[in-house]
Amino acid sequence: MANQSTVAFGLRPLRNVGQADHNGGLSEWMKASGSAAINHHELVILQNSGYILSAVAGGVNNLGSLNGSFYTDPTTSKPTWSNYAPSVAAADHVCLINDNPQTMFEMRTQLTSLTNPGSVGKCSPIVVGTGSGSPNYISGNRIGATGVGTDQIKILGLTRDTQNQDVSVSGSVWRVMINEHILGNNSAGI
Numbered sequence: 001m002a003n004q005s006t007v008a009f010g011l012r013p014l015r016n017v018g019q020a021d022h023n024g025g026l027s028e029w030m031k032a033s034g035s036a037a038i039n040h041h042e043l044v045i046l047q048n049s050g051y052i053l054s055a056v057a058g059g060v061n062n063l064g065s066l067n068g069s070f071y072t073d074p075t076t077s078k079p080t081w082s083n084y085a086p087s088v089a090a091a092d093h094v095c096l097i098n099d100n101p102q103t104m105f106e107m108r109t110q111l112t113s114l115t116n117p118g119s120v121g122k123c124s125p126i127v128v129g130t131g132s133g134s135p136n137y138i139s140g141n142r143i144g145a146t147g148v149g150t151d152q153i154k155i156l157g158l159t160r161d162t163q164n165q166d167v168s169v170s171g172s173v174w175r176v177m178i179n180e181h182i183l184g185n186n187s188a189g190i
Contacts, residue, residue, distance in 0.1 A: 006171035010041030010139025064099035
């Protein structure tokens with residue numbers, strides 16, 4: 001049976017690892033005025049400037065996934081909410097991030113080399129893909145090939161969604177968490 005889709009959706013928050021309650025809480029982080037757009041559920045990093053940006057494959061200082069943003073529109077001067085963070089000249093651009101280091105996410109892969117349970121516990125970089133454009137601006141981030149060292153994403157298991165469990169074809173969905181998390185234990189500072 002093929003998977004329901006092969007379209008990437010980034011890091012979609014699922015629950016907390018372990019038995020802790022997951023209340024879907026979001027933290028506010030600043031985005032530099034005029035910096036590049038960040039898509040919904042895209043992995044973001046914290047820069048040494050204190051601002052966030054989209055993560056790159058193999059990058060460090062990973063913070064979480066973008067859930068939306070709030071800013072004053074420079075054209076209309078009105079407070080504006082967006083499910084993504086557009087590139088606008090707004091000094092008050094605040095992004096809402098799923099940044100709990102214990103959050104479990106779901107993420108799609110195009111690979112057919114991941115196996116269940118053989119890939120569980122392994123690490124992977126993200127693959128940065130082109131996200132969807134207007135009107136949704138959903139992330140194009142996917143799981144990359146697994147390795148033997150540390151990397152951005154830790155694979156926790158195959159999704160419970162039976163329509164996306166076929167690992168023999170591209171598009172399977174996996175439960176993951178951010179392994180190299182700036183707020184996690186034993187993570188170096190910027």
